[in-house]
Amino acid sequence: MQPTIVTIVAGARPNFMKIAPIIAEIERVRQQGAPIAYRLVHTGQHYDGKMSDSFFEQLGIPEPHVNLGARGATQAEQTAAIMVSFEKDLLENRPHLVLVVGDVTSTMACAIAAQKLCIPVAHVEAGIRSGDWTMPEEINRIVTDSITNYFFTTTEMAGEALRKTGVEDHRIFFVGNTMIDTLLRQMPHFRQPPFWDTFGLMPRQYLVLTLHRPSNVDSEDQLKALFEVIERDSRTLPVIFPAHPRTTKNMERFGIRLNNVKVVEPMGYLEFNYLVQHAKGVITDSGGVTEETTVMDVPCMTIRENTERPETCTMGTNELLGTRPEALEAAMNRLLKDAWKKGSIPPRWDGHAAERIVEAILSLNLTASHA
Ligand code: UDP
Numbered sequence: 001m002q003p004t005i006v007t008i009v010a011g012a013r014p015n016f017m018k019i020a021p022i023i024a025e026i027e028r029v030r031q032q033g034a035p036i037a038y039r040l041v042h043t044g045q046h047y048d049g050k051m052s053d054s055f056f057e058q059l060g061i062p063e064p065h066v067n068l069g070a071r072g073a074t075q076a077e078q079t080a081a082i083m084v085s086f087e088k089d090l091l092e093n094r095p096h097l098v099l100v101v102g103d104v105t106s107t108m109a110c111a112i113a114a115q116k117l118c119i120p121v122a123h124v125e126a127g128i129r130s131g132d133w134t135m136p137e138e139i140n141r142i143v144t145d146s147i148t149n150y151f152f153t154t155t156e157m158a159g160e161a162l163r164k165t166g167v168e169d170h171r172i173f174f175v176g177n178t179m180i181d182t183l184l185r186q187m188p189h190f191r192q193p194p195f196w197d198t199f200g201l202m203p204r205q206y207l208v209l210t211l212h213r214p215s216n217v218d219s220e221d222q223l224k225a226l227f228e229v230i231e232r233d234s235r236t237l238p239v240i241f242p243a244h245p246r247t248t249k250n251m252e253r254f255g256i257r258l259n260n261v262k263v264v265e266p267m268g269y270l271e272f273n274y275l276v277q278h279a280k281g282v283i284t285d286s287g288g289v290t291e292e293t294t295v296m297d298v299p300c301m302t303i304r305e306n307t308e309r310p311e312t313c314t315m316g317t318n319e320l321l322g323t324r325p326e327a328l329e330a331a332m333n334r335l336l337k338d339a340w341k342k343g344s345i346p347p348r349w350d351g352h353a354a355e356r357i358v359e360a361i362l363s364l365n366l367t368a369s370h371a
Pocket residue numbers: 013014017210242265266267268269270272273285286287288289292
């Protein structure tokens with residue numbers, strides 16, 4: 001029987017934890033004789049060792065079959081570079097399905113290139129929406145989902161959103177969250193970061209901070225104001241801040257110096273999630289981190305006006321504070337008084353999403369319909 005060949009695309013940090021369990025599951029069923037194989041394409045959108053290589057090592061992701069090295073300074077340049085090089089790759093190695101994950105530029109660019117060659121597209125983490133068109137990721141989500149054939153969703157609400165746009169039921173698969181597959185699989189391997197003793201960290205006696213959204217880090221006034229309140233409201237608790245390259249660049253440009261906030265380089269997955277797991281709380285503008293804190297039952301304060309992951313607030317430990325720096329004070333008071341809400345884990349965030357995805361792909365019978 002001819003195997004279904006799936007080209008899996010990954011380009012940037014938040015993609016790697018989403019593809020790892022899918023690749024592992026394809027390999028597992030393939031070794032048991034299932035007719036499926038994959039080709040892994042790294043677009044090269046994130047190329048820094050700390051934003052890419054370390055995740056391949058730590059999460060056991062095999063070497064990509066190709067790295068397209070597609071770089072570009074602006075959104076459009078990057079989109080174009082990825083499309084041009086991915087189209088060439090598709091023409092030389094035509095798969096039965098292109099599988100994209102998440103909401104980065106590579107997700108959208110590769111979906112477009114594939115669909116224009118009439119290769120079906122599957123989107124993992126489809127249907128989530130922030131409603132905020134100023135976020136590049138929201139544009140990536142909308143464009144990708146408008147040309148996706150098969151939608152793998154993390155929540156019921158995502159499926160509902162897709163149905164409202166006219167997507168038929170049989171194209172939507174509520175599989176759960178592959179990011180949580182990785183989290184649960186890697187939890188026994190989490191490890192203390194090397195700076196733990198240097199900073200004198202103790203469980204539940206420090207905060208973790210991540211900031212990288214343009215709306216928070218590109219404006220000098222906003223970034224300075226945020227750091228000012230974070231330094232003030234964290235009081236005596238140290239704040240560990242693995243700074244995203246975009247944020248580091250801006251901090252240098254704006255001449256920002258910090259005391260209580262300890263700036264460190266982007267961390268490996270196993271060290272970062274050890275830090276989060278033992279933290280008193282997390283302050284973030286990341287999407288993925290709000291899902292991980294929900295599952296690890298760690299209080300999370302999100303510095304954004306909206307979220308495409310509302311379940312992390314309605315069910316989980318996350319609270320949307322908005323981007324006005326003053327909003328942090330009341331939330332920090334509640335955290336320090338141990339009065340944070342208790343959360344629960346959204347349905348199907350159970351570590352088995354990748355199994356459901358691979359089972360669904362096999363059920364599509366793509367070799368017959370698109371040979
Ligand atoms: N992460 C990491 N090291 C860090 C910061 C984040 O391994 O220093 C992981 C985190 O556990 C999560 C993912 O990176 O799995 C989130 O990526 P990011 O915040 O860049 O993207 P977003 O989720 O906002 O799209």
